[in-house]
Amino acid sequence: MxxxxxxxxxxxxxxxxxxxxxxxxxxxxxxxxxxxxxxxxxxxxxxxxxxxxxxxxxxxxxxxxxxxxxxxxxxxxxxxxxxxxxxxxxxxxKKAASLEGSKVFAKNFAKKYGVQTANYEVFDNYTKALDYLKNVKFPVVIKADGLAAGKGVTIVNDFSEAQEAVTNLMEKGIFSGAGKRIVVEQFLKGFEMSVFILLDGKSYRIFQTAKDHKKALEGEKGANTGGMGAISPHPEFKGELKRKIQRKIIEPTIEGIIKEKLEYTGILFIGLMIKEDEPYLLEYNVRFGDPETQAILPLLETDLLEVFEHVENRELENLKLKWKNAVSCCVVAASKGYPFNYEKGFEIKVNATSDISTIFFAGVKYKNGKLLTNGGRVLAVVELGKDILEARYRVYNSIKRVHFKNIYYRKDIGKV
Known part of the structure; x- marks a missing residue:
């Protein structure tokens, strides 16, 4: 095949x-x-x-x-x-992909079908957005409506920061028109969780969970990135919280997809914030996550082709998913300066041994027999362990074997 x-x-x-x-x-x-x-x-x-x-x-x-x-x-x-x-x-x-393609569509969908999510307001007028922001309780979250490569979300702590964010999105158009409409959303403090659902158009299966680390700097500080690392499975996806996520997030989402007659056969990535043991929808993504996928797939024992065939053939109820009894830790090695300005074109060298971890390349090109850096997020190193402590120990030992000029990676993936 x-x-x-x-x-x-x-x-x-x-x-x-x-x-x-x-x-x-x-x-x-x-x-x-x-x-x-x-x-x-x-x-x-x-x-x-x-x-x-x-x-x-x-x-x-x-x-x-x-x-x-x-x-x-x-x-x-x-x-x-x-x-x-x-x-x-x-x-x-295309219509179903609006769950990610438009933050406004996603929030209105969640509200219509009772998916628990943060309170929000939508604006397509710059002046009205600023007038509203003069009277809100900070911090708040400002989101570009359209696609922005995972970087269209800003947490603002005062009106000055809010004005700058709205100006960048609505007036300067830093995301090529994705911010013509914006969502101003209630800030939720808690911890994040990524839940991946398989859908075949009539039924669903929970595929796997992960914890993503989006901030550029250690301690979850600095600018938003596409993701600096991930662990899988998420340690808190269990017990009563798991049941709440199914009842308050997943099931009304599936109900909405069916009632709206959305053609959806694939993976749905649900981004959650857990606040005081309650799950809130942050966003829908209509595809696998990055770098969550790099953390998840080494744990999967079932043939991935078989998984996809069950989705395509609408036979999810017959799929037997098998996972390794382990924890995965994925650390992204980026170019210094990411997600802003960085240099490219440096040779990547790996001091390989028989037990070298799995390396997934991203911003990399192959030229004249050499691998060269060609993007902000260059590669991800992944290791498994019986628990997160062992997985972290292994991955940080392994990433020391990877070398390129201006390499940068967080040292606290799986720890915070």
Whole structure:
């Protein structure tokens, strides 16, 4: 069988790596892939980006199943395009992808179906937004309505910070129009949790959980990033809290998807804030997380192709998921200066030993037989352990073997 993975990050390298372990798969097209997928077994990078061209390539090359990594392809309707050719693809259609593509759509959806979430107001007028912010209790959260590569959320502590955030989004358009509308949301203090749900259009299964570390600096400080590391499973997903998440978040979400007739076969990533033992929806993401996927997939014992086939064939109720009895810790190695300004083009060297951990490459290109840094988040190192202490000990020993100029990584992943 030939399959395709769309995207160029560490998440896509992890998906390709896991799919390559399936004995039934002989080739994986990575579109466009990166320096890591270029070297991964069974993988071939294909440099095309247009949705229609990708669909035609899949048809012409007899691709049996396609997995979409990044949200922008889904929001731009790649699933709808594939369906025109009767091609199998994992992910929601364009309308369903609005759960991530529009923060306003997601918040209104949550309110309509009783999904527990923070109070909010929506603005498409700069002056009205500032007038509202003059009278709120700080801190509050300001979110760009559209896609902003995981960086469109700002926590502001006073009116001055709020004015700067709103100006950047609505007036300066720093996210290419994603902030023409904004959501001003109640700030919730607690701890975060990522819950991943498999959907086949009629039923769902909880896939796995993770704890993401989004801030650039240790102690969860500094700017928001795409993610500096993750652990899996989340240690607090159990008991009464687990039951509350199912009752107050997951079940009304599934009810809403069915009632709204959203075409959704794929993975739904639900970002939660847990405040005083109560779960609140922070956001929906209509795809696998990054770097959560890198932490989760090494724990999965079930053939990932089998998982996707159960989703595509609407047979989730028959899927038997098997996980290793272990904890995973993933640490992202970034270029110094990320998520702002950083240099690229430095050679990556790994002092490999027989027990080197799993490395998933992201902002990396393969040129003249060398791996070179080519982005902010360069790679992720992943280790498993019987508990988080062992996993952390192993991953921080392993990441010392990875070298490139201006390497930066947090030392507290899994600790805070």
């Amino acid at each position: 030939k399959v395709m993975v769309i995207g160029s990050g560490g998440r896509e390298h992890a998906l390709a790596w896991k799919l390559a372990q399936s004995k039934r798969i002989k080739k994986i097209y990575c579109v466009p892939g990166n320096g890591g997928t270029a070297l991964e077994q069974k993988c071939e990078n294909v440099n095309i980006s247009d949705v229609k061209d990708i669909a035609l390539f899949a048809k012409e090359n007899n691709v049996k199943l396609t997995v979409v990594g990044p949200e922008d392809y889904l929001v731009n309707g790649i699933v709808d395009e594939f369906k025109k050719y009767d091609l199998k693809i994992i992910g929601p259609d």
